[in-house]
Amino acid sequence: MKLLRLLLLSMLALGTTVSAQTKTPTEKPASDFLMIQLGIDGWAGKPDSIHTTGIGKGLNVYLCKNYPLKNSKLSFAAGIGIGSSSIYLDNQEARFADTTFVKFEAETKNYSKYKLTTAYFEAPLELRYFDNNVNKNKGFKAAIGLRIGTLLQAHTKGVYSFSGVKTTDKVVSKHFLDTWRFAATARVGYGNFSLFVAYNLNTLFKAGSGPDITPYSVGLCISGL
Numbered sequence: 001m002k003l004l005r006l007l008l009l010s011m012l013a014l015g016t017t018v019s020a021q022t023k024t025p026t027e028k029p030a031s032d033f034l035m036i037q038l039g040i041d042g043w044a045g046k047p048d049s050i051h052t053t054g055i056g057k058g059l060n061v062y063l064c065k066n067y068p069l070k071n072s073k074l075s076f077a078a079g080i081g082i083g084s085s086s087i088y089l090d091n092q093e094a095r096f097a098d099t100t101f102v103k104f105e106a107e108t109k110n111y112s113k114y115k116l117t118t119a120y121f122e123a124p125l126e127l128r129y130f131d132n133n134v135n136k137n138k139g140f141k142a143a144i145g146l147r148i149g150t151l152l153q154a155h156t157k158g159v160y161s162f163s164g165v166k167t168t169d170k171v172v173s174k175h176f177l178d179t180w181r182f183a184a185t186a187r188v189g190y191g192n193f194s195l196f197v198a199y200n201l202n203t204l205f206k207a208g209s210g211p212d213i214t215p216y217s218v219g220l221c222i223s224g225l
Contacts, residue, residue, distance in 0.1 A: 031066035031075060031128065031136040032223040037196055039219035041085045043204070046213050050104045053090035058083070058217045062124050066136075073133055077126045083149055084119040085215060094156050102176040102210040107158070109169070114158040118204075120149030120181055137224050138191050147183040147198060176209040178202055187221050196221045 039058030046052070064079030094116050095103045107114065125146045132139030155172040180202065187196035197218045204213045 031068070031130060032077065032141075033064060033066070033225040035060070035062045035064060035079075035081075035124070035221055035223045037061075037083075037217075037219060037221045039085075039196070039198070039217035041087060041215065041217045043087060044199075044214040044216055045211075047211050050211065050213075051090040051092050052087055054088045056085065056087045058085045058219065060084070060122070062122070064124060064126070066128070073130055075128045075130070077124075077128055077143075077145075079124050081122055081124065082119065082152075083122045083147070084117065085217065086115045086117040088113065088115045093158060096156075096171060096173040096175050100209070102205060104211075109158065109160045111158040111160045114156070116154070116156050118154045118177065119152045121152050122147055122149035122181075124185070126185070140190055141194060142188045143186065143194075145185045147181075147185050149181040149183075151177055151179050151181070176205050178204065178206050181215075183215075189221065192222060192224045194221045194223065195219070 037058070037060040039060070041056030041058040043050075043052065043056075060081060060083040062079045062081030064077045066075050066077045068075040089104070089107075091107055091111075092104050093107045093111070093114055095105060125148070126143040127145060128141065128143040130136040130139065130141050151174055153172065154174045154177050155170055158169040160167055160169070182201040183198045184201060185196065185198045187194045189195060195218070197216070199216045200214050202214075203210075204215055205211065
């Protein structure tokens with residue numbers, strides 16, 4: 001996903017520039033300005049007719065501004081970033097050719113790997129607790145929040161062998177997917193590492209355009225700056 005890689009590199013460059021311009025020797029460290037989340041993704045509520053396999057993969061990268069609450073270990077944070085998710089199907093493929101409903105049917109080729117990938121431009125919102133107010137990159141931390149995203153891209157990708165040559169089928173389509181994603185989030189950890197969980201408040205597909213699948217993600221969050 002060239003667009004996703006370009007946006008991630010741009011965000012990381014922006015974060016480095018802002019940190020270098022604003023930090024002074026006497027300034028307290030920023031509070032989780034950069035968050036990188038590596039998730040194990042899945043679909044809750046999927047019907048028995050949909051077969052997934054392996055480990056779903058999620059990658060989220062966010063830049064967040066922290067607003068401490070006066071005389072408190074609590075703070076509010078808001079940010080922007082990119083979130084992506086890949087779910088692997090088992091001997092099935094998702095077909096978007098139908099004009100009314102996405103279909104999950106038996107694969108037409110002997111795919112060694114077949115996945116459905118989505119990418120979102122997102123705004124994470126968090127209520128944060130830092131036990132160490134002097135250096136918020138150390139000590140116990142916890143947060144609850146909401147993630148609001150708009151769909152950038154969605155595609156299916158299947159890999160198979162044709163006459164001994166590795167071949168890829170890729171179909172780009174956002175036709176049946178909900179344009180927005182809303183997810184409740186929580187994380188808890190120590191220092192620069194924490195565990196996170198995110199659970200969608202809406203379904204993956206538009207109402208009446210696909211099965212009532214609710215995406216979720218659990219994993220590791222690396223944060224700091």
